[in-house]
Amino acid sequence: CLSTRRGASRPTIRLVALVVFLHSFINSAQIQRGLGASRIFLRGASDMSSTHAKMKPTTKSLRVTLRRSKRLLTHGSKRKSSGNTPLKPQVPPKHARFSRSQSQKVPRNFQEKKAIEIDGQNFWKIPKDFSLAQSVCSYGYFALAPNRWTPAPHGEDEDRGKLSRPFRYANEKVVWATIRQSGSRSSLPESPPNLHITLHAPHELAIHEIQEVMDGVGRMLRVQMCVKGFHEVCPEAKDRGFGRTFRSPCLWEDMVKTITNCNMKWSGTVRMNHLLCTHVGKNGAFPTPKEVLKHKAQWLQENCKLGYRAERIRRLAACVEGIEGMEKLDLQWFEASDRKREEAFERIIKLYGFGKFAAHNVCQLLGYHESFPFDSETVRHFKEHHKASSKAKFTDIEKLARKHYSTFAPYQFLAYWFELWTAYEKRRGSTSTRWTVRGNQTESSGFFDVSKPRSKR
Missing domain, CATH: 3.30.310 (TATA-Binding Protein)
Structure with missing residues (x-):
């Protein structure tokens, strides 16, 4: 009918809409969306027929309208209706509400x-x-x-x-x-x-x-x-159940993330790890040493924004795999329950790209909570919360920190980190358990941005 006439009356258009709707009703499992889409089409058809006297629609335009309505009936509409009667959104069952x-x-x-x-x-x-x-x-x-x-x-x-x-x-x-x-x-x-x-x-x-x-x-x-021992010396941590600090499923991932965390703003660390998982890791997973070694350092610099860290991560991967002339690094050796912190620290600090902070940080991730991974955040924290002199140097702050947290031995790091973590929460105005970490890590960049003023909440 539409192909043989240049125009169409209101009853004709509504008849076509009804036929399309019945076809969708039989084939589509999403009945509610189909009903909503048919209302949109019928209102559009009514508006078009009311202006028919001013502008006659061509056969091509009617075909386009028909195709659009069919898509709406099949898949539903993502847009809100413009009529006076709003479409009711689908309400999930109570057990599925989030x-x-x-x-x-x-x-x-x-x-x-x-x-x-x-x-x-x-x-x-x-x-x-x-x-x-x-x-x-x-x-x-x-x-x-x-x-x-x-x-x-x-x-x-x-x-x-x-x-x-x-x-x-x-x-x-x-x-x-x-x-x-x-x-x-x-x-x-x-x-x-x-x-x-x-x-x-x-x-x-x-x-x-x-x-x-x-x-x-x-x-x-x-x-x-x-964590009972730590909770005895730090009752505040016991009240909220704090003490089991998060780490990665394997030591390799912890070591790479430590490299990306050194001498870098937090937003840069977030970006580097996101790009590593996106461009190097399989199916968005954290890349293995073999996957890292498939790429040259220059490629990693350009595509993962690693900078000079690309060479450090590649060399670490070569050590883990024992190739490219590197002595094989046995990561399970570090995980042994009878391993002493001093042994682990000396082995880590000899690796290319691991300085004092990085070695201490890997040690605390291994479970040596007497470690001291102090950095610029320690300096800022002591100046803001422990009345350290604004002119104090890092070495001075490190001495103050070691003395201050010695009363929590052998849980010095946990005590320090609990203080620093709760300070981050106060600055952000909410507890960390309510922070959302999505797949693209968009919110993650601002979690520890100390350049922003504290929240007034």
């Missing part, structure tokens, strides 16, 4: 993969004072790619947040993991804390593959770490 920050989904390239549900109690004896939110939101590396943190909805327990990220297993394979907690410290003894991990894997995982991923989860959250 806040805006809870809407983060599994990445598209992992959605079609098989989901495996894992009970954390089958792998660890989870302490009664464990808190997922406090374990994650306790150190800046949680805000770096490829980590994603979704806070709990407002008004709910902070431990209802979730941590998501890709994990490596069998060297080159990648699995997407989402970590949640049931129970909490506040619900004892009826509901003790427990972790639930959902793995989106490309195939059925073998027991040893699941164990490898769970080892990474346990290391990252320090699930089996006892």
